[in-house]
Amino acid sequence: MTRTADLGRVHFIGIGGAGMSGIARILLARGAAVSGSDAKDSASVAQLREAGAQVWIGHHAENVDDVDTVVVSSAIRPNNPELQCARERGLRVLHRSEALASAMAQDTVVAVAGTHGKTTTTAMIAVVLRGAGLDPSFAVGGNVPALGVNAAAGSSGIFVAEADESDGSFLNYRPRIEVLTNAEPDHLDHYGTAEAVMAAFTAFIGLLPPEGLLVACADDEGALALAEQAEAAGKRVVGYGRAASARVRLIGTDLEFDGPTGRRSLPLELQVPGEHNALNAAAAFAVATELGVAPETALAGLAGFTGADRRFQLKGEASGVRVFDDYAHHPTELRAALAAARTVASGHRVLVLFQPHLFSRTREFATEFGQALGLADAAVVLDVFPAREDPIPGVDGGLITATDPALVFQPDREAAIALLAAQARPGDIVLTIGAGDVTEAGQALLLALRAAGTPAAGGGSHGG
Structure with a gap:
């Protein structure tokens, strides 16, 4: 896997987007020279300029002069002049997920996947870990007020990343902990069939190393089926939800979990509404405690979580x-x-x-x-x-x-x-x-x- 130091000067086409701006910010923090272009100016572009990136408004072939690596998302069309020029010159062209994988190549990676709930769950995990005194790197698909940004480079060696299944690019990561919030058909423009969607999730779970952990929603039919596959393959699995089989179980407004001396139950208090957010919080709790955070500390962090941008x-x-x-x-x-x-x-x-x-x-x-x-x-x-x-x-x-x-x-x-x-x-x-x-x-x-x-x-x- 390519590492940050090997990328040289990195240019992002569409650098102002939520995912792209976050990766650019992390690479800047890790010492990479970063440039980019976007169709319009924005707060994200201004922040990146302040962080040291050179950003042009408008896409022009000359923007990739003196560039070693070009980063694109699935939204960039083949006829983009910068992408065409990069390919003609034989430059390294990476999908944004490959650039992110480079940024976290040396970290313990927590990858949050699922058809729904990825952004909020990723944000919850990052907020809880930071509140516990850890300093995680993170890349979230939306701005998180409690964190101030959607992505940052931390010092703890833990990297929490939202893993986007929309184009199959989540298969570029090498996580030690995976969260699967749910799994059902979507993005059929890319996959074609519901079976192909589930096959991609199966391949994602297959990325876990022998010592890895899958945290999966026991209330979701698709996630549960995938968790059962993982267990059959010898993977370690923690289920969460209201199902009786869940190791991290929601009972009313309490969270029941395994403690050193047996099952424990503590109240789960949230500022964000909805059953889906209670499930997201249970997943975040399972990850945090796996990484050594005390249950009470994890729950306190979740109680202070105020949400992510564009999530209610x-x-x-x-x-x-x-x-x-x-x-x-x-x-x-x-x-x-x-x-x-x-x-x-x-x-x-x-x-x-x-x-x-x-x-x-x-x-x-x-x-x-x-x-x-x-x-x-x-x-x-x-x-x-x-x-x-x-x-x-x-x-x-x-x-x-x-x-x-x-x-x-x-x-x-x-x-x-x-x-x-x-x-x-x-x-x-x-x-x-x-x-x-x-x-x-x-x-x-x-x-x-x-x-x-x-x-x-x-x-x-x-x-x-």
């Missing part, structure tokens, strides 16, 4: 209505976010502005998205955020709303915001949900709510 993040309140933002972009994630919203709304209504992410995912899961949105009292669906994909004929947000007449398809974002602001009443929650630029709608919603001033009258409910 409060954007503000106006006219008695709270606006939250969430990154959910799969039907299971959507259901989990709406279940959490129900607990926070305390009997008031939950309104949703949802932006589907990827044409292929919208096509595959339109019915499931519609069913999940049925848990809201009102839901408006925007058009698809394409990300890395070209349009697919006949696929738009209306494919989802066609599954339920109570759902509204409104591709005009301003009109959608006005519609929700007019319906919202004091005490209600409005959620902007999706992995695209719907996150920008939060502030516009707050402005619209303030402008509306007075609560709307009437209005029915749906699915509540």
Whole structure:
């Protein structure tokens, strides 16, 4: 495996992205010369410049002059001028996961994988380890307020990394501890079939060394099946969840686990809502105690965890209505976010502005998205955020709303915001949900709510 010292001068195409900026920050901290380019300026770009990176706005072939290694993500298209130039010159081109693997080649690696919950679980582990006096390196797929950044180089020799399965790149890591939050079909644009998705997770578990540990959710059918495979292959496994078989078991609001003298139970207190976050916390607890953190210390760290950006993040309140933002972009994630919203709304209504992410995912899961949105009292669906994909004929947000007449398809974002602001009443929650630029709608919603001033009258409910 290539190590940081062997990379030479490293150039990141799309350096401002959440994953790319984090890896660039770690390489800078570990002494690498780093440059990069991005389509637009941003806070991430400014921070990287302050840390010593040279960053250009716009992609041009001359940006890779005097470069030894070029780093790309799956979002970078083959016709990108910098990537074309790098290949023509025979430069080393690494996927971002390979660059991250280089950065953690000498560390004890904790890799957090799963279809959902990776970012929050990775963030929880990093926060708990830091609170316990360890100084882990970490790379998280979103900014973590408690950590100040989404990635950093620590001094403890422990590296906590979010392992992205979307393009199979998580198979580039060599972890000693793996967390598997869940496993179900997604990213079929890459894998093609559900069987191929599960085969990739099986290969991921196969990366564990003989002394390694798999921490797997015992409540998830896919993760449980993979854990059973791992145990059959002689791997050490710790299950977590509410299942009776879980070694780290949630019972009510308590966490039961193995202590030196037998089973123990301590209260699990969290600031982040939802059953999915209780499961994420159980996984983080299992990892922390495996690394020598005292149970009480781990639980104290989890009690202080305030979340990661775009994970049920409060954007503000106006006219008695709270606006939250969430990154959910799969039907299971959507259901989990709406279940959490129900607990926070305390009997008031939950309104949703949802932006589907990827044409292929919208096509595959339109019915499931519609069913999940049925848990809201009102839901408006925007058009698809394409990300890395070209349009697919006949696929738009209306494919989802066609599954339920109570759902509204409104591709005009301003009109959608006005519609929700007019319906919202004091005490209600409005959620902007999706992995695209719907996150920008939060502030516009707050402005619209303030402008509306007075609560709307009437209005029915749906699915509540």
